[in-house]
Amino acid sequence: xxxxxxxxxxxxxxxxxxxxxxxxxxxxxxxxxxxxxxxxxxxxxxxxxxxxxxxxxxxxxxxxxxxxxxxxxxxxxxxxxxxxxxxxxxxxxxxxxxxxxxxxxxxxxxxxxxxxxxxxxxxxxxxxxxxxxxxxxxxxxxxxxxxxxxxxxxxxxxxxxxxxxxxxxxxxxxxxxxxxxxxxxxxxxxxxxxxxxxxxxxxxxxxxxxxxxxxxxxxxxxxxxxxxxxxxxxxxxxxxxxxxxxx
Amino acid sequence: xxxxxxxxxxxxxxxxxxxxxxxxxxxxxxxxxxxxxxxxxxxxxxxxxxxxxxxxxxxxxxxxxxxxxxxxxxxxxxxxxxxxxxxxxxxxxxxxxxxxxxxxxxxxxxxxxxxxxxxxxxxxxxxxxxxxxxxxxxxxxxxxxxxxxxxxxxxxxxxxxxxxxxxxxxxxxxxxxx
Numbered sequence: 001x002x003x004x005x006x007x008x009x010x011x012x013x014x015x016x017x018x019x020x021x022x023x024x025x026x027x028x029x030x031x032x033x034x035x036x037x038x039x040x041x042x043x044x045x046x047x048x049x050x051x052x053x054x055x056x057x058x059x060x061x062x063x064x065x066x067x068x069x070x071x072x073x074x075x076x077x078x079x080x081x082x083x084x085x086x087x088x089x090x091x092x093x094x095x096x097x098x099x100x101x102x103x104x105x106x107x108x109x110x111x112x113x114x115x116x117x118x119x120x121x122x123x124x125x126x127x128x129x130x131x132x133x134x135x136x137x138x139x140x141x142x143x144x145x146x147x148x149x150x151x152x153x154x155x156x157x158x159x160x161x162x163x164x165x166x167x168x169x170x171x172x173x174x175x176x177x178x179x180x181x182x183x184x185x186x187x188x189x190x191x192x193x194x195x196x197x198x199x200x201x202x203x204x205x206x207x208x209x210x211x212x213x214x215x216x217x218x219x220x221x222x223x224x225x226x227x228x229x230x231x232x233x234x235x236x237x238x239x240x241x242x243x244x245x246x247x
Numbered sequence: 248x249x250x251x252x253x254x255x256x257x258x259x260x261x262x263x264x265x266x267x268x269x270x271x272x273x274x275x276x277x278x279x280x281x282x283x284x285x286x287x288x289x290x291x292x293x294x295x296x297x298x299x300x301x302x303x304x305x306x307x308x309x310x311x312x313x314x315x316x317x318x319x320x321x322x323x324x325x326x327x328x329x330x331x332x333x334x335x336x337x338x339x340x341x342x343x344x345x346x347x348x349x350x351x352x353x354x355x356x357x358x359x360x361x362x363x364x365x366x367x368x369x370x371x372x373x374x375x376x377x378x379x380x381x382x383x384x385x386x387x388x389x390x391x392x393x394x395x396x397x398x399x400x401x402x403x404x405x406x407x408x409x410x411x412x413x414x415x416x417x418x419x420x421x422x423x424x425x
Binding site: 012013016017020034035038041042044045049052056059067070074077081141159161164165184188190192193196197199203205213214217 | 265268269272273276277279280283284286287290291293294297298300301304305307308311312314315316318319320321322323324325326327328329330331332333334335336337338339342343344345346349350352353356362364365366367368369
């Protein structure tokens with residue numbers, strides 16, 4: 001091939017070669033980054049799909065819940081375990097329970113102030129804060145026993161601890177009739193959650209066992225500032241779904 | 248035997264070969280450019296499709312979030328319920344019942360026994376001290392203690408003190424540990 005022929009060949013192939021060169025350059029500076037973007041878009045879309053699925057599930061769950069039922073359950077549980085300590089209210093409730101069972105309340109004393117935060121020592125249970133009151137009492141044995149029984153079935157939930165009998169007066173028929181002593185009454189509280197968290201977070205669910213517990217709590221005697229507001233209901237009527245949060 | 252004679256001159260043959268090379272080179276280059284164009288179009292189409300999907304998914308997610316926000320009240324109740332129910336259930340699980348202990352104290356009250364001191368600790372353990380006016384009382388008191396022992400509710404049952412009192416009766420001190 002002569003030099004002239006070669007020149008002619010190159011002249012004729014100039015445009016196609018330029019087009020091919022352009023294609024390579026465009027591929028390098030434009031198409032490759034676009035392909036990278038497509039890959040990241042794909043990942044983003046798959047994450048979005050996952051999020052949409054979660055949101056759809058959450059919305060469906062929320063739609064099945066009945067607001068009155070939820071309100072009732074949350075009020076009951078807030079009564080069982082209040083968000084804040086209320087010494088005055090708790091004292092009135094304790095006095096009321098003592099009176100209703102024929103136990104005479106001589107005096108009371110707040111123990112250890114208002115403990116808060118996580119469990120410290122043996123007086124706090126399950127990470128809950130405690131309000132401890134020492135109550136001096138006098139009562140017949142049976143009344144005292146009945147009071148202990150009542151204390152185990154009231155809202156707010158109350159625990160009786162460290163019973164110490166100071167003087168015991170015997171009678172001819174039975175030597176345990178008249179009791180006087182001190183008892184520690186503990187009420188619990190725990191701060192309420194302040195935020196709902198992210199909207200994508202799944203709806204918190206409760207187990208069937210916990211749902212049963214709520215039903216049980218409905219049978220407890222409820223007090224508001226010392227006045228029994230609701231007599232225990234023998235069979236709570238179920239409304240709506242059986243268990244809106246059951247797993 | 249016949250011999251073929253090439254009538255095309257050598258020069259013309261070269262030119263023809265060159266033309267063929269040119270043609271095939273052109274075809275190859277155009278082919279490559281064509282493939283590139285198709286590929287570029289495909290990339291653009293996929294990119295466009297994915298961008299649109301992303302946008303529509305975003306809108307869908309926003310609509311769902313709005314729907315969830317509209318039911319925020321229900322969600323807040325559900326959060327409170329889940330939070331409280333966990334606290335309540337663990338509290339009830341760990342709560343000590345004193346009813347049985349009270350029943351046991353009642354059972355220990357035998358004729359002739361005078362209870363002088365009684366303490367129930369936070370685990371439900373008992374410390375009892377009192378006096379019996381006769382040996383019969385002491386025997387029936389011990390019988391009641393044996394009944395409690397048989398139930399196996401306590402890990403340890405001790406008599407730290409059993410002795411005669413000045414009055415002629417018996418002093419008793421009993422410890423029941425959980």
